[in-house]
Amino acid sequence: MIILKIGGSILTNxxxxxxxxxxxxxxxxxxxxxxSLDRSDKQLIIVHGAGSFGHPPAKEYKIGExxxxxxxxxxxxxxxxxxxxxxxxxxxICEAFIEEGLPVVAIPASSFMTATNKRxxxxxxxxxxxxxxxxxxxxxxxxxxxxxxxEICVISGDQLIQYLAVNLNPDRVILGxxxxxxxxxNPKTHDxxxxxxxxxxxxxxxxxxxxxxxxxxxxMVGKIKELLYLAELGIEAKIINAEVNDNIFKVLxxxxxxxxxxxxxx
Amino acid sequence: MIILKIGGSILTNxxxxxxxxxxxxxxxxxxxxxxSLDRSDKQLIIVHGAGSFGHPPAKEYKIGExxxxxxxxxxxxxxxxxxxxxxxxxxxICEAFIEEGLPVVAIPASSFMTATNKRxxxxxxxxxxxxxxxxxxxxxxxxxxxxxxxEICVISGDQLIQYLAVNLNPDRVILGxxxxxxxxxNPKTHDxxxxxxxxxxxxxxxxxxxxxxxxxxxxMVGKIKELLYLAELGIEAKIINAEVNDNIFKVLxxxxxxxxxxxxxx
Numbered sequence: 001m002i003i004l005k006i007g008g009s010i011l012t013n014x015x016x017x018x019x020x021x022x023x024x025x026x027x028x029x030x031x032x033x034x035x036s037l038d039r040s041d042k043q044l045i046i047v048h049g050a051g052s053f054g055h056p057p058a059k060e061y062k063i064g065e066x067x068x069x070x071x072x073x074x075x076x077x078x079x080x081x082x083x084x085x086x087x088x089x090x091x092x093i094c095e096a097f098i099e100e101g102l103p104v105v106a107i108p109a110s111s112f113m114t115a116t117n118k119r120x121x122x123x124x125x126x127x128x129x130x131x132x133x134x135x136x137x138x139x140x141x142x143x144x145x146x147x148x149x150x151e152i153c154v155i156s157g158d159q160l161i162q163y164l165a166v167n168l169n170p171d172r173v174i175l176g177x178x179x180x181x182x183x184x185x186n187p188k189t190h191d192x193x194x195x196x197x198x199x200x201x202x203x204x205x206x207x208x209x210x211x212x213x214x215x216x217x218x219x220m221v222g223k224i225k226e227l228l229y230l231a232e233l234g235i236e237a238k239i240i241n242a243e244v245n246d247n248i249f250k251v252l253x254x255x256x257x258x259x260x261x262x263x264x265x266x
Numbered sequence: 267m268i269i270l271k272i273g274g275s276i277l278t279n280x281x282x283x284x285x286x287x288x289x290x291x292x293x294x295x296x297x298x299x300x301x302s303l304d305r306s307d308k309q310l311i312i313v314h315g316a317g318s319f320g321h322p323p324a325k326e327y328k329i330g331e332x333x334x335x336x337x338x339x340x341x342x343x344x345x346x347x348x349x350x351x352x353x354x355x356x357x358x359i360c361e362a363f364i365e366e367g368l369p370v371v372a373i374p375a376s377s378f379m380t381a382t383n384k385r386x387x388x389x390x391x392x393x394x395x396x397x398x399x400x401x402x403x404x405x406x407x408x409x410x411x412x413x414x415x416x417e418i419c420v421i422s423g424d425q426l427i428q429y430l431a432v433n434l435n436p437d438r439v440i441l442g443x444x445x446x447x448x449x450x451x452n453p454k455t456h457d458x459x460x461x462x463x464x465x466x467x468x469x470x471x472x473x474x475x476x477x478x479x480x481x482x483x484x485x486m487v488g489k490i491k492e493l494l495y496l497a498e499l500g501i502e503a504k505i506i507n508a509e510v511n512d513n514i515f516k517v518l519x520x521x522x523x524x525x526x527x528x529x530x531x532x
Binding site for chain 1: 361393
């Protein structure tokens with residue numbers, strides 16, 4: 001079984017003022033997945049980010065930050081708005097994927113998972129197993145969930161990958177992002193950025209954090225932390241650029257694609 | 267706790283060729299619910315039908331009918347299309363409800379329930395309890411689910427009411443429909459239709475089935491069967507007309523509203 005994450009930044013237009021889907025990108029990725037499944041059957045789980053749909057309400061209502069009891073009614077509304085916004089994104093993604101012939105079925109985190117201090121601590125994955133067994137492609141996405149300590153919080157697509165992988169033991173984990181993988185600096189602004197083929201330890205991460213700005217990497221450090229935890233369990237992950245034509249198809253076919261492998265050191 | 271069903275026919279425009287929400291009706295109902303919650307705190311679960319969104323794909327792909335193994339790929343796509351269509355309806359309903367200040371959170375049946383021969387046989391309701399405890403309004407709706415016998419099937423909002431009520435023991439069950447309650451014949455076409463204030467047994471149902479056409483009642487017989495089962499367990503339900511101004515508000519406030527009560531006989 002393969003867990004494939006598709007970053008929210010690839011599926012939505014970040015530059016648009018309104019929440020807007022990137023239909024062209026979406027259609028291309030869907031058709032690459034379909035081509036790979038047509039070549040040979042594969043069990044697949046798709047995880048997608050919240051992109052420009054989920055972030056604005058989550059930020060506006062400061063979901064995940066501690067709050068006073070009298071703020072609860074407003075926080076609840078923020079939670080609901082965020083849930084509904086990412087549901088809308090998921091609906092548009094599923095629409096495009098079904099159009100290409102992919103049997104995608106959404107299983108939102110908010111309907112069965114709970115967290116403790118922003119980490120998923122409860123979430124029965126039987127539905128995923130059942131849908132996989134029946135030939136469906138379960139889809140889960142960055143969402144809001146109840147939190148035992150903070151009342152409510154946001155769960156990122158990256159944390160979902162980790163939780164799914166730990167509990168479902170996939171053969172491979174693939175992260176489609178808008179960069180080629182992990183660089184020492186932002187390659188778009190630094191000519192001397194060094195590319196990492198492989199990442200194996202927290203020491204590697206220290207090097208990275210010492211030489212680059214966390215924000216500039218667009219959450220890359222967060223991704224790596226989630227994936228290093230998987231690496232320790234023997235589950236290898238690969239970060240690739242899903243904006244490059246055919247990369248998703250090739251990586252699903254296990255063909256050579258530029259990217260950064262996060263794996264256990266020897 | 268109150269379980270409130272809102273019929274799909276009230277929320278969508280049946281006459282429209284496209285799947286279309288009835289925004290005016292939706293806004294009115296949302297504001298009636300809000301007014302009641304403002305007057306006094308109530309725990310509420312909302313169930314809505316699939317309306318003109320879910321029925322067309324479910325019908326086109328004959329979801330719930332037995333099929334040959336080689337038809338499975340097409341059936342899967344039909345399942346996914348139906349799931350996505352009702353998700354879209356739910357997203358539009360939640361949008362309108364949140365706009366009125368209702369903290370609605372969707373918990374789709376397809377993400378955690380399974381059926382056996384079209385009846386729900388598995389579905390842990392812990393998420394409902396947790397969201398209710400935190401002051402949210404859980405929302406569930408007519409959806410598709412995996413079926414142990416038929417592979418896939420459709421679950422109606424009416425069956426969901428029954429499952430929720432049996433397992434969560436609500437104080438009251440309310441069904442908002444587009445008629446005043448149960449008549450012996452279709453009151454829109456028959457002047458001699460008799461109105462039933464109360465329904466208590468399968469014998470009453472026999473009378474009804476003997477004197478009217480099941481189709482004409484718009485699925486009313488199906489609703490009554492689900493509710494009579496609840497009545498046997500001591501859970502009373504009331505069918506009212508949600509198209510009449512203030513009926514939803516009044517029934518939530520336990521004020522007098524025309525309708526049919528389904529309860530246990532003495």
